[in-house]
Amino acid sequence: MSRTILEVTDLRKDYRQRRGLVSMLTGQGRVIPAVDGVSFYLRENETVGLVGESGCGKTTIGRTVLRLTDASSGRIVFDGRDITTLSRAELRPLRREMQMIFQDLDAGLNPEMRVRDILREALTVHERPSDAEIAGRVRELLEQVSLKDSKLANFPSELSGGEKRRVGIARVLAVRPRLIVADEPTSALDISIQAQVVNLLRDLQKNLGLTYLFISHDLPVVELVSQKVAVMYLGRIVEMGLAERIAHQPRHPYTGILWSSLADKQTTEVTRRVTNVAVERERRTWGVFDFEQPTSGCRFAPRCPLYKEKGRPAICTDPASEPQLRDVGHGHVVACHFA
Numbered sequence: 001m002s003r004t005i006l007e008v009t010d011l012r013k014d015y016r017q018r019r020g021l022v023s024m025l026t027g028q029g030r031v032i033p034a035v036d037g038v039s040f041y042l043r044e045n046e047t048v049g050l051v052g053e054s055g056c057g058k059t060t061i062g063r064t065v066l067r068l069t070d071a072s073s074g075r076i077v078f079d080g081r082d083i084t085t086l087s088r089a090e091l092r093p094l095r096r097e098m099q100m101i102f103q104d105l106d107a108g109l110n111p112e113m114r115v116r117d118i119l120r121e122a123l124t125v126h127e128r129p130s131d132a133e134i135a136g137r138v139r140e141l142l143e144q145v146s147l148k149d150s151k152l153a154n155f156p157s158e159l160s161g162g163e164k165r166r167v168g169i170a171r172v173l174a175v176r177p178r179l180i181v182a183d184e185p186t187s188a189l190d191i192s193i194q195a196q197v198v199n200l201l202r203d204l205q206k207n208l209g210l211t212y213l214f215i216s217h218d219l220p221v222v223e224l225v226s227q228k229v230a231v232m233y234l235g236r237i238v239e240m241g242l243a244e245r246i247a248h249q250p251r252h253p254y255t256g257i258l259w260s261s262l263a264d265k266q267t268t269e270v271t272r273r274v275t276n277v278a279v280e281r282e283r284r285t286w287g288v289f290d291f292e293q294p295t296s297g298c299r300f301a302p303r304c305p306l307y308k309e310k311g312r313p314a315i316c317t318d319p320a321s322e323p324q325l326r327d328v329g330h331g332h333v334v335a336c337h338f339a
């Protein structure tokens, strides 16, 4: 079995949100527990998918495990070394090994630089290669992401969305990372291009032995690329296991909902919009997406169909018994009293 490259234990990240003049002046503000006690691990050369609706804390996890932002508490071990509190200087040599593909297609693409210079810059961040070495590596990167030579002379504004994504991936590959956090790498792209990017990432993993934490709100995409999947709801993992089990035998009511809203392939733009309207309405009614008004007990209770079906059992909203992840066999864990 391949070795563990990343181990995250009881990770928490609170944001302090300052709203209004008083909180600005006093420096006080309400605390948003964006990541609220999350644990998982990644083995070398595998992909773990992190899925959940917008705002549940996926990006925050990605940024925190790469130390782009500091954790409030918890432990992050990369390649056997505790990196939770390493200083900037200590982190520097590790930066190249852990990279992030940002959701924003323009991230890292300086609009004033041509693709050639963007790649050259990425190649010289950590090393001082010769011009000939740079030229060789640029060619290799283009090949790896299937971009034509002619694109080297283009500015980012002259590229399509798919081409920008490829340049962004080439930039990340330039430093020869081992672990990549891919944050919604396909969400800003047309459906046909999404499939190409997914295939590209899969090929790169195979050829370069990469390890991915693959973040997406789109469960079918996550299932396609991941060996294991973690489902998040409001800052917590509510279900985690092998991708095929999460896909075909989900045990948490929330995962079931994520699937059923997509299962009918008429989930075309129209249905999607309708679903969003329903979710929006629910958000306003329940305030469930508002970290300001956490529910007691299971945080999913206000939206849970099983809770309603079972006649609103008291244990679901008991402040003393928030459901914890429990092994239901085959390494599949679920946080629901009735799973």
Ligand SMILES: Nc1ncnc2c1ncn2[C@@H]1O[C@H](COP(=O)(O)OP(=O)(O)O)[C@@H](O)[C@H]1O
Residues within 6 Å of the ligand: 015, 016, 017, 032, 034, 052, 053, 054, 055, 056, 057, 058, 059, 060, 061, 291
């Ligand atoms: N820099 C920040 N300051 C304050 N709140 C933040 C910040 N970044 C994210 N949040 C809040 O943390 C929660 C999780 O955000 P995020 O990790 O971006 O979720 P996701 O990637 O799943 O959409 C959200 O409520 C978001 O508004």
Ligand code: SF4
Residues within 6 Å of the ligand: 253, 254, 298, 299, 300, 301, 304, 305, 306, 307, 316, 323, 335, 336, 337, 338, 339
């Ligand atoms: S613990 Fe209760 S409210 Fe929470 S997911 Fe399970 S059935 Fe639903």
Ligand SMILES: [Mg+2]
Residues within 6 Å of the ligand: 055, 058, 059, 060, 103
């Ligand atoms: Mg995000």
